[in-house]
Amino acid sequence: MSYGLIMADVRRGLFDERNLDLVGFCNVLNIDPWLILPKGAYNVREAYFKRIIQVEMGEEEFINPLNAVITVKKVIEKFGDPFALIFSASSSGMEIAPYVAGYLKSPIITDVSGYQKESGTLLKSLYSDKVFASLKIKGEGFFVITVRSGSFRHEAREIEENTIYEKLEGLTRDERRRFLGYIEEEKQEVDITKADFLLSIGRGVGTKDEIPLYEELASLLGATISGSRPVIDKKWLPKSRQVGTSGKTVKPKVYLAMGISGAFQHVSGMKDSECIIAVNKDPEAPIFQYAHYGIIADMHKIRDRLIQILREK
Amino acid sequence: MNILVFLKRVASSQEEELKILGEGEAVDLSRLPFKLNDWDNYALEEAIRAVEKEGGHVIAISLGAKESDDVLRRAIAMGAGEGILILGEEALFDPRLRAIVASRFIKKEGFNFDAIFTGVQAEDDQFGTFGGYLAGILELPYVSMVVAIEEWGKGYVLVRRELEGGLMEKVKVSLPSVLSIQTGINEPRYVSVMGIRRASQIERKIYESSLYMEGVISSIEVLKWSYPPKKEGAKILPYDIDGACRELLQILKERGVCQ
């Protein structure tokens, strides 16, 4: 059976849960999931993988796209062409996948969130999830994809036979790009990933002048304030308060989203919250597809009324 | 320092509901205005800042139909020294084909450059592959999601790239290299209509994309366009403000986060 070569999504010693989506993708396509991993002790559920190839490279070297080309070429040289090269649509996968694809001139589709068996097409979002395209890959040879987090993990299955282990050694390094270190965001007083109740505001807030009243509402509710990218970009809230792909991933008990339309980049950072409540004046806003409760109204009016009720208490 | 910046003209779709034509044959963009891709605007600004500081020249390049000249004029008005259109029927949809055409163009026309800048992704197709794919073909070092350029050194550049959860990575790359630029890296300057009018007087070179497409065809095909799957919708609270607020507070109480 042909194999899907999964490049592990690892960062700072952690094997990300997103890797399960890559396993699920292989299972859906009915190809063997093979994993390539850097050196180190990762918490991998090995029974998911037909073969695990550990590369003699440290993590930072491994996720350097220039070295990834060297690794992938070596695997192909040793084991033959895979059916597909599979990455997660994360900061690593988004960087490495197109680079490797370009080097090998392979077809590429990114941010894949579905597979239609009958037509053999891959589903990809465009225009911030406003439309989807069913894409067919043409021609010979393998292809490269990145998989959207959360879209295939429910399909991940353990295999029945034993996992085969391999080591990949004697790899050169491309010195033209070097990792110099991680930079943490400035120490912040509040960690939104640890909050039970987030009041999150988005583009709909309109102007900076509105922010203090949301802060007041948050304090009356006992919530921690956070925001989506547009609010952070405008510096209306500090970067440490950003929820979404390029900010924090949060899972509070309650996520109250006000004036957030629900762009994928934001939703991916909060969709696993226990309870999502969305306030938006646009009944068509995508956020309502993810929310458990929705209020279709002007966020400022809801805010003002809530403040009034809470003050009266 | 010479920097090539690739720019894409895209439909401005943020405020629109997109319509799919027929049985999923195409997306109707006929009523939408077009603009420069947001990410590319940041890339262009960053390139111009780099040459303002280090000296040199920015060349703005766009692949697409003749209307893409709009974004080139805008780029010249902003501070690019040159604008080049690789003219095709439309912007090529397949990211592989697009990058191959760009790489052949760069090689064939013999550009001398220290860096290539692109936006991290385009607002329309959101492939996010152009810079990386191009770097791969050209076998040049690559960094994506660049949120700061810290130092242009002799033969190298120090950058920060954005990772998840507010974490950043500091990277040193040798030149020439390809950088894909993230939004928020700078505050792009305003380009006035009169500035664009003045820029129109500077000639933009046109190259036919067919010159760089020999023996290569699109490797992906759209079989069908569809709307996103409707998930099980939210329970909508009452339409009157007061009722909705009181019900909301009740839910918060049940969830144990607010008395």
Place this chain on the structure above:
Amino acid sequence: MMKKGIDEDWTKRVFACIQCGKCTGSCPESAKTPLNIRMVVRRKQFGSVSASQHVWYCTSCGACTIRCPRDVKPSEVLIHIRSDLVESGRISTSIQRALENSLIQKNPWGKARSKRSEWALKADFQIKNIGDLREKRLLFTCCVEAYDPRCNVIPRNVSKILTYAGIEFGILMEEEICCGNEIRRLGEKGLFEELRDENISNFKKYGIEEIIALSPHCYNAIKNEYGEEAPGVVHYTEILWRLLKEGIIRVGREYKKKVVYHDPCFLGKQNGIFEEPRNILMAIAGTELLEFTRSRENSLCCEGGGGRMFYDVDLEYERNAKSRVSEAQELGAEVIGVACPFCLVTLEEEAKEKGIEVKDISEIITEVLL
């Protein structure tokens, strides 16, 4: 081709300035913000190129220009300075966004152009496309009124009254674009010209003979800054007053409220329409019309104009809207009547908390019409 006025280089007039300070004395911003309009003119006399960001505090109310004894037109000098900043690209992101939106979607808020006439679809009667009419009378909607759900009622109400009065009119639907009044005042001359030219070409295409402007800002641009090619324009309060006076529409119900009328700068002091809005209010039985101490030519600007809607003021000071609402309260007014969407939005923001209503005249008249 142009009407006398806007293409003339007013900066040459700065040498007529005697630095008397009447401009600063009349400026609604000078006392509380760093903007000093007399100094702006002074620096221009010296040809100083160091354009100060303080110019963004100007609301374009026009008081300085009206008061100037030497016809220096300080407000135009200020627009020139803003132009220099715009051309240099050094402007705040919020202003930049308003300008870019006006270039792409043809309105400063960046709302979809394809949704411009949605307000008309929400009406319970038919509003016609100008192309389908014999009489070429155009109702010109302001961007705020087209997109802001709060202000949507203004075009709907006026349409309803005109329909009821049997006056044929139409709208440009999605072809209508921003009038450019604030865009010119933000100093984006090239963009203003583009918007003006596109509007004029539409006026020509449909052979429009008369325009009813709903916003004083659009009224001002078309009347004073569009040149000879633009058709005649009236403000809707002028039409409403004529219809009332001639008995074509009749006020049936009472409106038993104390209403204080706030003169919009672009309707009142800049274009001399003071009586019509007052006459309409006085024609309503039960309405008691009150006057602000600063009214008519001296009306205090609400700070909604001149692009101030798009400038994030970073200094802490009391908004004029707040003092305006306080004065209304002291007068015992229950309603502040306005005839401008910008005044409506800015005043209502402050009035919400004080239990005072802010209503457009079209809203009041619709309530009492027979």
